[in-house]
Amino acid sequence: MQSFTEENYLKIIYHLSQNNDEAVQTNAIAERMQTKAASVSDMIKKLAEKQLINYKKYQGVKLTITGKLAAINIIRKHRLWEVFLVEKLNFKWDEVHDIAEDLEHIRSADLIERLDEFLSFPKSDPHGDPIPDKEGNFDSIPFRKLNKLKIGDEGLIMGVSEHSPPFLRHLEKLGLTLGRKVRITEIIDFDGSVELTVDQKKIIVSREVAKHILIRH
Amino acid sequence: MQSFTEENYLKIIYHLSQNNDEAVQTNAIAERMQTKAASVSDMIKKLAEKQLINYKKYQGVKLTITGKLAAINIIRKHRLWEVFLVEKLNFKWDEVHDIAEDLEHIRSADLIERLDEFLSFPKSDPHGDPIPDKEGNFDSIPFRKLNKLKIGDEGLIMGVSEHSPPFLRHLEKLGLTLGRKVRITEIIDFDGSVELTVDQKKIIVSREVAKHILIRH
DNA sequence: TGATTTTTTTAGATTTGTCTAAACATTTAG
DNA sequence: CTAAATGTTTAGACAAATCTAAAAAAATCA
Structure with missing residues (x-):
């Protein structure tokens, strides 16, 4: 080990x-x-x-194959613990990363399998990242980055590719949380900012923010 | 830290x-x-x-006072995690010690307070050991060791002072689990073995085993 | 291509927690 | 009350993970 x-x-x-x-x-x-x-x-x-x-x-x-499996196993543990922290202990999605960073190193295969079961075998973590199964297989769901969509496109927010607490709190504030349906209403030429509707409301995010929001149809 | x-x-x-x-x-x-x-x-x-x-x-x-508080805090974490493992993840009481030994070192005060709440503020762990509050205060419940009781005495099993898996599995097998009511029916002169009734059944435990069973009236 | 910059590696030192072997202090026993 | 036994500390070494400074390789570019 x-x-x-x-x-x-x-x-x-x-x-x-x-x-x-x-x-x-x-x-x-x-x-x-x-x-x-x-x-x-x-x-x-x-x-x-x-x-x-x-x-x-x-x-x-x-x-190597062995190294990759070891890495995936750590990621599996990290993401399961994040689900636990959010679903069971009511942490916010921007608060869990550091704690999971410690918990991911707890070495008990049995513990992780039971935790997985306790959480009803979640497929993704609070940021939308997929949780590999114990053999290391991911469910890969295709997605597009919000900044690549065109006016009129719509879809569901299925994840984020940036996990820093300030970024996550920004999204939270705008109501851009997982599962929300969004529709692009305008793309600002000047700087690539994206205007979209979520929940009946019109909001604007910068291109930089849009790059880190993952959308599925 | x-x-x-x-x-x-x-x-x-x-x-x-x-x-x-x-x-x-x-x-x-x-x-x-x-x-x-x-x-x-x-x-x-x-x-x-x-x-x-x-x-x-x-x-x-x-x-020192500081050292003692630090130690108690670790014990608090250990015992809360043990409760989690048994109550939520369905581990047996003889399986949790080693895992809790790792979990007790996770450093997040917030995590522990939320875990405590999630577990409904338990007062003792799966072995009957008291869980200190976050100020380090224990609820001290008076007890007597089973080997000190006399024929006819009765009481409830409230804890054990030995946590090794073989010992715990032995008790489990005999039906000597926390909260059980026992009554001493005989004490063998020869070696101090104790005969008692639990759940209508007569069983015998050695003096060595009796020493590690804690009884409250 | 040859010179400069960037990237990577090596050499040697440092810190943490451990070890063995030997020295030193304390306790126990005759 | 000395002598042996037991318990504790020191000295010196080691492995893990890191660092700085310097050397070496690779990449860039003029």
Whole structure:
């Protein structure tokens, strides 16, 4: 089994290789881990020795199958705990990330399976991110980013790709919460801001905000 | 804030000073921590520097007020998580200790207060141990150990002073669970075994087992 | 292409918690 | 009350995860 730190590296490498599909760079990991490239180099060697990543000097890293499964398992735990915190303990969606960051490292497979059952096998977390099953399979639902829609398009808010508390509180304030139906009424040429209706109300979000809102038809 | 290791030391020092009231010995801590006396000496210095314990060389240690509150807080978390695991996730009372041992180190005061509320402010954990409130106050209920009772005495099982899974499974098998009413029917001279009735049934427990069963009238 | 910049790795040090072996203090027993 | 036994501390080392500074490789660009 891995240490908390190793688990965090695996999780971050997994997230970084999601967008990209190429090998993940040392510096990218360092930035996300809030540490220095030198420390990342050291840890990379360790993970490579444990066969959790493939690594050739100066070439960046890729998760092995084992490493990927380990990463997905941590993400599964993180997201299940987030559901617990919101659904059972009444936390807000912007308050749960840091606590789940700690809870995700609790090592008991039995605990997680029972928690999953207690929560009635949720398919997604409070931010709309899919929860993998215990074999590591995700339900992948296709989505489009709000900034890619055209005037007149409509759909449901199914997730967000940014989890910072200020961003989430901003959405909350605007009534842009999961499951809400939105329709694009205008796109401002000048800066790409998007005007839309939610719940009978007209609101405007910047392009930057729109980029992080995921929409399904 | 303390590290996990420091928290474990505090908790163990607290438990060891419960029976005893005297200063806690280095060797006693080493045994409970599954480590060596030399390591304990090192850690003791660190905790003393942080004003969590009072320590004079070769004289053993005592928790300061701060140290005691820190220890009680960890115990509060441990016991609340145990209640969660048994009440909500349907674990058995002999399965929860190790998992709670990890969960007790999760650092979020808010989390614990909400968990407490979610569990309806339980007063004791699945082994009958009292749960301190957030100020560190215990409800102390007087009890007697089963091996101290006399023939004809009766009372309710209100707790156990031994938490090992084999012991707990033994009690479970005999039907000796929390809240059960028992009456002493005989005490065997030879070895101090106790014969008692629970639920209309006559059963026998050794003196060693009886010592760890706590009875209230 | 060759020089400069960026990225990555290595070398050596630091901190935390542990260890063994040896020294030192305290307690117990003859 | 000394001597042996027990308990505790110190000294020096180690592994994990980090750091800074410097070297090395790769990428960029003029």
